[in-house]
Amino acid sequence: MRRVRVDCHLHTVHSGDAVTxxxxxxxRVREERLDVVCVTDHHTLAGAREALAREIGARVVVGEEIRTHAGEIIGLFLTERVPYVLPLEEAAGRVRAQGGLVYAPHPFDASRTSLGAEGLERLRAMGALDVVEVFNAKMAEEEDNRRAERFAAGHDLPGAAGSDAHDPYGIGAAYVEMPDxxxxxxxxxxxxxxxxxxxxxxHAAYPAGPRT
Structure with missing residues (x-):
């Protein structure tokens, strides 16, 4: 069976805080030999849709990183944008209603708006936690990734890996090699x-001048 390399979480300029x-x-897809990228900009599908239209050399999964009252989730395989700062259960329900997957990014990173154990359990209680990010390449504290890995294994949930890249340098820093x-x-x-x-x-350091 063919296997593919998938970066499950990255950003483009459409996020507002990214420069790619x-x-x-x-x-970067060519340089890192990625087969699939999940484009998960903050609160917009525009970057993913542009990547689809441009035929970037890899398959594109349309996603969105969504801030909720309880922390951030990612919706994958979306057709419609989910508004931000909704209650957690409502945001997850909107992802599920369009056939998407609910993905928990950097769930134990206290320096970001992450779900933590309480948010993860709330999603589990409603049967709407599909994927846990067990490796985030921007996580300086390795224990935070290990906690996510233990949580996923302990609850029989699939684990994913994402670069969470906000600049070209970061793309491909984390990925899953998996069956197509x-x-x-x-x-x-x-x-x-x-x-x-x-x-x-x-984050990569940038010289003064235009960023591409």
């Missing part, structure tokens, strides 16, 4: 047979 254009994303998939159900199942690869990469 779709052109630079296409270049067709749609959200296959994606979640394939993650269970995947192998996580990752290294910590902080």
């Amino acid at each position: 254009t779709v052109e630079r994303l296409a270049a 998939f067709d749609g959200p159900h296959d994606f979640a199942a394939a993650l269970r047979e995947g192998r996580v690869h990752g290294e910590f990469r902080d």
Whole structure:
């Protein structure tokens, strides 16, 4: 069975706090030999849709990183934007209603608006926690990733890895090598047979002048 390399969490300029254009994303996809990228900009699907239209050399999963009252979640395989700062259960329900997956990014990183154990348990209670990010390449504290890995294993949930790149340098810092998939159900199942690869990469330093 063909296996693919999937960066499950990254950002483009459409996030507002990221500097990667779709052109630079296409270049980095080739350099990092990625087969699939989940474009998960903050509160917009515009970057993912642009990447789809430009044919960047990798398959694109349309996603969105969504801030809720309880912390951030990611919706994958979306067709419609989910508004931000909704109650956690409502945001997750809107992801699920359009056939998407609810993905918990950097769940134990106290320096960001993460779900933590309480938010994860709330999603589990409503049967709406599909994927846990067990390796985030921007996580300086390795124990935070290990806690996520233990949580996923302890609750029989598939684990994913994402670069969380906000600049071109970070793309591909974390990915899952997994069986190829067709749609959200296959994606979640394939993650269970995947192998996580990752290294910590902080934001790259940029010289003065235009960023691309």
